[in-house]
Amino acid sequence: MKLAICYYSRHHGNTLKVLKAMAQxxxxDLIDVTTRQAVRLDGYDGIxxxxxIYGFAFHKAVVAFARQYLPEGKPxxxxxxxxxxKxxxxAAMADLAREKHCPVLGEFSCRGYDTFGPFRLVGGIAKGHPDARDLEEARQFFRKIRQRLEGGEQS
Ligand SMILES: Cc1cc2nc3c(=O)[nH]c(=O)nc-3n(C[C@H](O)[C@H](O)[C@H](O)COP(=O)(O)O)c2cc1C
Structure with a gap:
């Protein structure tokens, strides 16, 4: 069972922290969507x-990457x-998954330290996040994703 996670994480590396906990x-494979190398995703069981979240949505680079590389029907x-x-x-990713007939296995989110704009003036919000509990919940989520794939369960 081989999985890939394609990501954009720039502000404080918060998202990457969560992904590393999962990938442990x-x-x-963790794939930075800003790498300029061509990518093949068809060999993975799930992506x-x-x-x-930037401006209340996933970064456009992730959506564009998925549009280019996500194979039809891949979970x-x-x-x-x-x-x-958030x-x-x-939502834009869910729309794209529908267009490409890709079953959605689940969604995980947690808070991440944020010093964007005015929040910088107050020392940021969601300080300390993702914390140990967030990371444990992320690992649990990821185990469920694997179980779903192993069981062939689709939404
Ligand atoms: C340009 C910018 C826009 C952001 N917009 C939002 C937003 O709309 N809603 C929100 O909850 N957080 C927002 N944030 C905070 C980030 O979503 C949060 O810090 C996240 O954990 C950053 O992930 P990263 O460190 O992996 O890049 C924004 C941060 C930046 C830098």
Missing amino acids: QGDT GFASG VFFVSTYGGA GSGA
Whole structure:
């Protein structure tokens, strides 16, 4: 069971922290969507897409990457971190998954330290996140995703 998670994580590396906790459980490649190398995703059993929330949504680079590289019908899941208000979150990714007939296995999000704009003046919000509990919940989520794939369960 081989998984890949394609991510954009720039603000404080919060999303990448969550993904590393997931990937510790083995057989998972983390792929930065800003790498300029061509990518092949057809060899994976499932693909995650992950992003910090910027302007109430996944970063456009993740959506564009999925549009280009996500194979038709591949099971997907979504992961994000956000400061305080995730807005539409992974909605654009869910739309794209539908277009490509990709079953959505699940979605995980937690808060991530945010010093964007005025929040910098107050020392940031969601300080300390993702914390140990967030990371444990992320690992649990990821175990469920694997179980779903192993059981062939689709939404
Ligand atoms: C340009 C920018 C826009 C952001 N917009 C939002 C937002 O709309 N809602 C929110 O809850 N957090 C927002 N944040 C906070 C990030 O979602 C949060 O810090 C996230 O954990 C960043 O992930 P990263 O460190 O993996 O990039 C924004 C941060 C930046 C830098």
